Amino acid sequence: MRIQLFGTCLVDTMFPETGEATVRLLRHFGVEVGYPGGQTCCGKPADSGGYRRESRKAAEHFISVFERTDGPIVIPSGSCASMVKNHYPELFKDNEPMRQKAEMIAGRTYELSQFLVRVLKAHEANLTGKGRITYHASCQLTRELGVREEPLLLLQSLDGAEFVHLPHADRCCGFGGIFMAKLPEVSMALADEKVDSILSTGADTVVGCDHGCLMNIADAIRRRDSAVQVKHIAAVLAEGLR
């Protein structure tokens, strides 16, 4: 099987190791990974900021890059995957040819954990892990994509790791893209509450599927001088490949 990887601009610019982990992971399951070179950003920052015109430009570009490829599009981010799956068709609701293209692209798109569980059955693959792990359920992944079980199945399947549920796991961490810049005090207060929950579990690692949330949480953890590690699910799973 061949998939197309959309790395996301955050992974590309700030967390390349997550991209590499994603590739390793997919290859482990015999998947051939394509990486369309023209890709940039899905447009989510403009979209949630209300900049529909710019958001549409990003969508047009994404579609033009990926429509030339075949196979599933895999994205290691719930919010970017939801942007493509849920928002692209809406952005072109008054442009029928584009809307149809957007629907086609949306139909091919998977968030990483969703793809790993539904298509590759990675949760049955006996991957290994270590330590005490908890999981933050990011907003768009959970509520827009409806991906609630998949990351849990993956993390709970790890041999050698102990999984603990995070209280209020699906409560917003306060990232919200442009929100963190506009209301930094509120954003930090929310991240602080998230860290309280994380610390209450006694976990040594908190895992998520969205680097936006993860960097917000990592910052709040750093401010507490806590040693809890913040990791993308791709990194945790790739570490456990035998």
Add this chain to the structure above:
Amino acid sequence: MRNLASGIPFRDNAVRALNNSTLRRAMRNATETFAINRAEAVAALPLEEWRDQASELRLRVLDNLSDYVSRFEKNATRAGANVHRAKDSQEARGVIASILKDRSIGRVVKSKSMVSEEIHLNDYLEEQGVTVVETDLGEYIIQVAGEGPSHIIVPAIHKDRRQVGKLFAEKLGCEYSDDPAILTGIAKRVLRKEFLSAKAGISGANFAVAESGSIVIFTNEGNGRMCTTLPPLHIVILSIEKMIPSLADLPKFIRLLPRSATGQVITSYTSIITGSRKPGESTGAKEMHIVLLDNGRSQIATGEYREMLKCIRCGACLNACPVYRIVGGHAYGSTYPGPMGIVLTTLLDGMERAHPLLDATTLCGACGDVCPVKVPLPQLLRRLREHRVEEGFTPKMEQRGMAAFGTIVRSPFLFHLGQTAAHLLWPAARRLGPANALDRLPRPVSTTFREKVS
């Protein structure tokens, strides 16, 4: 060029709230309790089916709003009520003030009503020399404190019992206590006297039944029933979208609203009042007036934000909202706070005043999940942000940045150039830029993923 300064100062308000540890503790305890109670109350019920039914019904009402309003007006009049239509706040206040003035009434008891807050009724009546006594306990507390409600159904949610104890001791001259039972007793004694001597009662309504001309009030303390039956005159202030077609539709909301609001299976009192007291009846106001407030709703009902008018004011979206939960309602500087409040305030008051409220959401979607009538709040919030941009109510810097994004995002070359620049300029940007945000992000890498993968 828009002047952005006339907007509600949400950020300043929020920072003040965040520094108020009593408020934060009270908010956390209350919203947590409501959220847990709600989850328990709706578990094992065909909630989705109920929500769909309620949503469809509310949409049907909005599709034919003017018909339902006319039918309600006709049937309420037939039942003995005097129905007044008010196109805006000023008209509504004027009607109520003149009813009281014509009868030389200088003191009224009042049951909680958010529509009365929307039209700033109390302030206006006080200016006209009418003393208004709020009789819902929470509402009474904030009236004594000189504040507005911070939650649409729990007006004093931001206060703890020690604050109420101090407030009562200071303003009512009683002995300090932080025992809720004692404090409730104190308020009860004050309010009982008011109920028994009042010449008029003012109430809102949760629903208005078109077929029968009845108004419906859900309360927990019984004060609503006192206000509407003890005084000889009852004035109802009601916004037009509260219509439901018939009494047969009411159970749908009796089972949904309290469960969504506080997690109660039903409120302690459900009052259905159909017109004034009739010959042979032993209770009820002898004279009843119903003021139907439009205040822009007829127009909203035909536009793209019409689904906002499905709202039944349960407050579930407030309790679920991460932002509301930690800053409380006063930070919104508006009658209606939280997710429903952001949308409604923008629609009622306009973008110029409300635009900063559109920042007060992470678009996390929690509000949409709990809404009992499926108001698509996350979608409405996002759409309003688009309107805000279209109308020019975002900072110039942000507009330029986003315009640049629109160009860069279509060019892999410029995009990569931007990444390199971001890496190189990061230290300088952190010193000069919006430090609050940049300080919290890691530095862009020197070798991007695309370079590594290709």
